[in-house]
Amino acid sequence: MELASHLHSLILEKSVWAAAVAIFSVYVVNKAGGLIHRLDSYAPRAEAEKTSSHPLDLLLKLHDEPLAINGVDVNGKFMADGKEVLGYLSNPANYPVSIRFGRPRLTSNEKLMLASMFHSLFAIGSQLSPEQGSSGTEMLETDSCKLHCFQTLTGIKFAVLANPRQAGIDSLLQKIYEIYSDFALKNPFYSLEMPIRCELFDQNLELALEVAEKAGTFGPGSQAEPAMDPPHFGISCSRDPAVSVPMERPTALLVPLEMGGC
Missing domain, CATH: 2.30.42.40 (Pdz3 Domain)
Known part of the structure; x- marks a missing residue:
């Protein structure tokens, strides 16, 4: 009931801007269920x-x-x-x-708790799925938004909350993974599983969302999603797909002598 209440609050928060904004939020969750990065790209709610x-x-x-x-x-x-x-x-x-x-936005603590509950729901979905080797929950679908999730081989989850008609989210998730690998994991001053504090990561993530909203996709062959059916709530789980993923942590890294951040 608590998870349903928070999901309902999050859906109401985004639904007002569903017609004007294609991608609402991006969440990065570590393998322990902690929220290590989030980006909200929707406009402020009318008051x-x-x-x-x-x-x-x-x-x-x-x-x-x-x-x-x-x-x-x-x-x-x-x-x-x-x-x-x-x-x-x-x-x-x-x-x-x-x-x-006006409807208040979710606080930072509420978003942390929501990420932790989604992590638990993801694990439950992988256990309850009739498919052997299920990859877990890939999508939560409602009449006003879709929550897409991609989990890496090391357990990092990337979740995108978007308009249900936005195309190319799977390609966007792969692009976010590449940005994470290039600007977080390859940064010698970043510690694994810790919150991401990197200006280049934020800049490239915002650029990726902007491109996704304008073009609709990062990869070829992606088509627009059909119009939504009457209001519903669904969960999608499937077998772990065979996809090529970028290397998460380089085996060797040349670090310049001068100290610097991202």
């Missing part, structure tokens, strides 16, 4: 702001999510200056007030 006088013509409950009151950010039940939201709104001296509403 609504309303100014009211006392008494407030809105009934706020604890589950409502105001983003700001009079320009002061709100985090849960408290404002950024430490004042309690419901207590502030109950004081007539604070009126008129301007309240901004």
